[in-house]
Amino acid sequence: MRSVKAIQISRTGGPEALSLVDLPDPEPGPGQVLVRLSAIGVNFVDTYHRSGLYPRAVPFVPGAEGAGEVAAVGDGVTGVTVGERVASSDLAGAYAELAVVGADRLVPLPPGVPDELAAAVLLQGMTAHYLLFDSYPVRPGDPVLVHAAAGGMGLLLSQLGAALGARVIGTASSPEKVELARAAGAGTVLGYDGFSAAVRDLTGGDGVAAVYDGVGRSTFDESLASLRRHGVLVLYGQSSGPVPPFDLGRLAAAGSVYVTRPTLGHFVATRQDLLRRAGDVLGRVAGGTLSVRVGARYPLAEAARAHEDLQARRTTGKVLLLP
Numbered sequence: 019m020r021s022v023k024a025i026q027i028s029r030t031g032g033p034e035a036l037s038l039v040d041l042p043d044p045e046p047g048p049g050q051v052l053v054r055l056s057a058i059g060v061n062f063v064d065t066y067h068r069s070g071l072y073p074r075a076v077p078f079v080p081g082a083e084g085a086g087e088v089a090a091v092g093d094g095v096t097g098v099t100v101g102e103r104v105a106s107s108d109l110a111g112a113y114a115e116l117a118v119v120g121a122d123r124l125v126p127l128p129p130g131v132p133d134e135l136a137a138a139v140l141l142q143g144m145t146a147h148y149l150l151f152d153s154y155p156v157r158p159g160d161p162v163l164v165h166a167a168a169g170g171m172g173l174l175l176s177q178l179g180a181a182l183g184a185r186v187i188g189t190a191s192s193p194e195k196v197e198l199a200r201a202a203g204a205g206t207v208l209g210y211d212g213f214s215a216a217v218r219d220l221t222g223g224d225g226v227a228a229v230y231d232g233v234g235r236s237t238f239d240e241s242l243a244s245l246r247r248h249g250v251l252v253l254y255g256q257s258s259g260p261v262p263p264f265d266l267g268r269l270a271a272a273g274s275v276y277v278t279r280p281t282l283g284h285f286v287a288t289r290q291d292l293l294r295r296a297g298d299v300l301g302r303v304a305g306g307t308l309s310v311r312v313g314a315r316y317p318l319a320e321a322a323r324a325h326e327d328l329q330a331r332r333t334t335g336k337v338l339l340l341p
């Protein structure tokens with residue numbers, strides 16, 4: 019039997035829980051496609067699966083995002099050909115040389131988007147897209163706050179937000195990150211210390227229309243305090259840890275504001291939504307209006323180092339694994 023290199027988690031824990039193993043070649047079942055990956059996207063959610071914050075049955079191969087070419091198709095799959103270039107954010111175990119995925123979750127790649135860029139932008143690009151078009155649809159002139167504005171999500175939110183006419187205020191933790199966020203379209207980039215007071219100053223005392231907060235525990239209270247009346251706190255992640263239980267009365271006190279906690283799956287649930295959103299994101303990349311920063315590439319075998327660096331705030335832009 020042929021084997022494939024993959025990262026496996028047999029017991030949840032720190033980055034050391036990511037071990038390189040040889041597994042039997044995965045085979046596509048009915049309705050599935052086997053993809054030979056050339057680039058794998060690392061996402062913060064992969065660290066939640068690894069640590070056990072989001073429980074999964076062990077052993078498992080982490081990761082969901084990658085790009086490459088179709089290696090085989092299962093029974094009943096039509097319209098997908100072996101050798102075709104594809105990407106997905108729904109792979110079953112992307113930290114591997116080969117991974118299977120439902121044919122209906124595959125996205126064909128346009129010629130203008132190389133595999134690396136597709137693996138770098140698909141999941142986070144579609145997320146930035148629904149956050150800015152659906153969770154709080156930004157309008158030209160809206161002041162909005164984007165946390166971790168030099169991160170994978172943050173650079174895309176800053177660019178797309180600015181392109182939609184929003185006045186983007188970012189946060190970032192180092193001078194290098196401040197520069198990257200500015201170049202991506204954040205007009206002002208703040209440190210985290212006392213950011214809500216700075217946001218009030220920058221908005222003439224009003225506050226922002228929306229906060230896009232993927233940091234969570236350490237920013238939540240001040241994010242709430244940064245909103246204008248009827249503003250929207252879009253809590254889409256928790257890189258600093260989960261937000262503790264919350265008294266809903268605080269929404270009234272903060273100005274009859276809204277909090278939403280969205281997740282990508284619900285915004286690309288149908289094939290039509292997936293293709294529309296992916297098509298818009300990849301089209302912007304191919305057309306040169308959305309630039310994708312790959313901040314770090316690691317060999318697949320060094321997935322643990324990739325997780326360490328991502329969680330220690332040492333990365334900017336997207337982190338990729340190369341099989």
Ligand SMILES: NC(=O)c1ccc[n+]([C@@H]2O[C@H](COP(=O)([O-])OP(=O)(O)OC[C@H]3O[C@@H](n4cnc5c(N)ncnc54)[C@H](OP(=O)(O)O)[C@@H]3O)[C@@H](O)[C@H]2O)c1
Pocket residue numbers: 060061062063141142145166167168169170171172189190191192195232233236254255256257258259280281282283328329330331332333334335
């Ligand atoms: N809901 C969804 O649909 C969805 C989809 C994709 C991603 N997400 C979420 O989006 C967030 C960002 O994901 P990403 O993959 O793009 O990661 P990332 O933003 O590139 O990396 C995390 C960044 O968070 C900031 N941070 C602040 N406090 C931190 C702490 N205590 N520990 C670690 N990082 C901290 C750091 O930037 P600074 O050093 O500048 O502070 C760090 O670089 C994550 O929470 C992820 O779960 C949600």
